[in-house]
Amino acid sequence: MVKIGGLQKSTLIDYPGRIAATVFLIGCNFRCPFCYSAELVLPEKIKKQPRISEKDFFDFLKERKGLLEGIVICGGEPTIYKELPGFIRKIKKLGYLVKLDTNGSNPEMLKRLIDEKLIDYVAMDIKQSQSAKLPEGSRFGGTYGAGKVQKYDVATGVKVDLNKIKKSVELIKNSGIDYEFRTTIVSTVHTKEDIIEIAKWLTPAKKYYLQNFRAEKTIDPKFKKIKPYSKDFLISIQKEISSYFEICEVRE
Numbered sequence: 001m002v003k004i005g006g007l008q009k010s011t012l013i014d015y016p017g018r019i020a021a022t023v024f025l026i027g028c029n030f031r032c033p034f035c036y037s038a039e040l041v042l043p044e045k046i047k048k049q050p051r052i053s054e055k056d057f058f059d060f061l062k063e064r065k066g067l068l069e070g071i072v073i074c075g076g077e078p079t080i081y082k083e084l085p086g087f088i089r090k091i092k093k094l095g096y097l098v099k100l101d102t103n104g105s106n107p108e109m110l111k112r113l114i115d116e117k118l119i120d121y122v123a124m125d126i127k128q129s130q131s132a133k134l135p136e137g138s139r140f141g142g143t144y145g146a147g148k149v150q151k152y153d154v155a156t157g158v159k160v161d162l163n164k165i166k167k168s169v170e171l172i173k174n175s176g177i178d179y180e181f182r183t184t185i186v187s188t189v190h191t192k193e194d195i196i197e198i199a200k201w202l203t204p205a206k207k208y209y210l211q212n213f214r215a216e217k218t219i220d221p222k223f224k225k226i227k228p229y230s231k232d233f234l235i236s237i238q239k240e241i242s243s244y245f246e247i248c249e250v251r252e
């Protein structure tokens with residue numbers, strides 16, 4: 001059974017062009033230091049997070065039939081649940097469109113959801129470029145050598161299988177369903193060059209959003225003190241990469 005840790009009963013922004021509700025599933029396989037949802041990610045915080053039963057959730061959906069058009073499923077990371085297809089099937093049976101927010105770490109689940117026509121929109125977080133980075137204080141000079149780490153791992157706080165991330169990107173691009181990629185841009189994690197590299201990786205693609213980091217509650221308390229980039233700086237990057245996408249925008 002999926003564990004529901006929150007429900008936003010109405011949103012005009014989470015599902016582009018639709019009146020929707022957002023359901024937050026508990027648990028995530030990443031530990032992005034800048035994550036705003038510690039209560040859905042860290043086991044010690046999850047324990048204190050109130051739960052919503054599946055029954056209450058589906059009662060709510062039945063009540064709102066005709067008033068809401070879509071349901072956004074986010075987390076945490078929803079694809080960690082093997083029960084996700086069954087959960088979505090029940091939502092779709094009630095006539096709702098479904099948008100999935102994912103970190104792209106589970107292409108097998110994503111493929112199943114796409115093949116079984118269970119999702120109508122996917123938003124995938126691209127956490128970083130695919131390149132490597134020298135660890136702090138490295139002796140290895142200007143070229144990547146022994147001791148290199150994936151920038152993706154630094155951004156997510158875990159060891160990431162980049163092949164899975166790349167597979168998810170390709171699956172989504174070829175799925176025929178509506179989609180977006182987006183990156184939360186953190187001044188101490190991402191450089192302008194990183195974002196340009198991401199754009200070159202994703203292109204050609206429909207939509208890519210640059211989301212500025214908000215220094216609020218974060219998994220790593222040090223990130224609360226980080227000064228975000230200025231909006232003008234993000235706009236300058238957006239101008240540089242906009243030709244790679246049908247739509248490329250800065251989201252505050």
Ligand code: SF4
Binds near residue numbers: 036075
């Ligand atoms: S921001 Fe990172 S840690 Fe937080 S829910 Fe998303 S993938 Fe998980």
